[in-house]
Amino acid sequence: MCANFQPPKPIQFIDDLGWVTPTFDFRPETFPGYFAPIKILNQQTQAAELRAAMFGLVPFWSKDEKMSRNTYNARAESVSSKPSFREPWKKSKYALVPMTGFYEPDYATGKAIRWRIERKDQRAFTVAAIWDYWKKPDGEGLHSFSMLTINADGHPIMGRFHKPGDEKRSLVIVPPDLRDAWINASPVEAQALLVEMPASEFISYAAPIANKILAKN
Numbered sequence: 001m002c003a004n005f006q007p008p009k010p011i012q013f014i015d016d017l018g019w020v021t022p023t024f025d026f027r028p029e030t031f032p033g034y035f036a037p038i039k040i041l042n043q044q045t046q047a048a049e050l051r052a053a054m055f056g057l058v059p060f061w062s063k064d065e066k067m068s069r070n071t072y073n074a075r076a077e078s079v080s081s082k083p084s085f086r087e088p089w090k091k092s093k094y095a096l097v098p099m100t101g102f103y104e105p106d107y108a109t110g111k112a113i114r115w116r117i118e119r120k121d122q123r124a125f126t127v128a129a130i131w132d133y134w135k136k137p138d139g140e141g142l143h144s145f146s147m148l149t150i151n152a153d154g155h156p157i158m159g160r161f162h163k164p165g166d167e168k169r170s171l172v173i174v175p176p177d178l179r180d181a182w183i184n185a186s187p188v189e190a191q192a193l194l195v196e197m198p199a200s201e202f203i204s205y206a207a208p209i210a211n212k213i214l215a216k217n
Contacts, residue, residue, distance in 0.1 A: 001073045001162075002147060002171050004029060004114075004209075005102035007036050008124035016124035017098060024052045032056040032072045033065075038145050039096040040131055041183045048183060051131075053095070057146035058134040059084050065134075065142070074130060074146040076172070076194045080187065085146065088130040094183050094190055095129040095145050096174060102127075103207065104161035116207035117157060126179055128172040128194065148172045148194060156199040173197045 006029050013019045022037045030036040038053045056068025071084050079085045101118035119125055131145040152158035152170035159168045172194050174182045182193055 001149065001169055002102050002104060003072055004031055005036075005097070005099045005127075006030070008098050008100050012100065012124045013037075013098065017126070019098075020050065022050050022052070026052065030055050032069050037098060038129060038131060038143075039098070039126075039179075039183065040093070040143075043091075043093075048180075051143050053131060053143035053145045056144060057084060057088070057130065057132055058142060058144045059087065059132055060134055062134055065136075068144060071146050073149050073169075075169075076148055076150045076191070079130065079148065080191075085130060088132045089187055089190075092184075092186060092190070093131050094185055095131040096126040096179055096183060097129045097145065097147055098124055098126050100124050102171060103209075104158075104204075105163075106161055106206070107163055108160070112163075114207055114209045115161065115204050117202055117204045119201055120203050126174045126176075128174050128182060128190075150194050150196070152196070155196060157202055157204050158197060160204075170197050 007026055010021045013021050026036050027034055032055050034055050035052045036055055037050050039048055039050055042049050054068055056072040058065050058068050074085045080089050101116045103114050103116055105112035106115045128148045129145045134142045149169040150172055152168040155170060158170035
């Protein structure tokens, strides 16, 4: 599971992704409950657009935002059937989450040490996600998202993270040539795009969390 990532800097949206720069503010690191930029297909206009969305999906039927603390990742094996996720999956609400790196716990020392996973060239990349729209009791709308994960047992990079004995999981990296395909996919097409991270393009290293970041979470 991934509960922490770093969105790109504004200039990287242009230089690395070829996108426009977000017109809204977001924090330098994202945790569940924080807002971050995602790219989605507007289902009315059918145009791709950047949205500020909360990390942790809040289904349209939810009574409050509290469940976002438990819905920031969606397992590929159950995303089409789990109540929190099945409607966004069925309705092709697929999103791209841009980032420059994400963080996972490594237990090689016996204690959880935060490690960073990023591209070798340090360029921004995109992760597969689903999104939903929820209307608050006061009538205000909220976009939110959950990043998709797949099994990573034996993966050269992702196979080392999480507690010993636990299943290893990985985010799904969407390469540049498949980004449009992802946000325009049908459920059948989307399932076929949930593939392993290309280990040859990524690196990982220890990146203990700063106290000032912990204090904000």
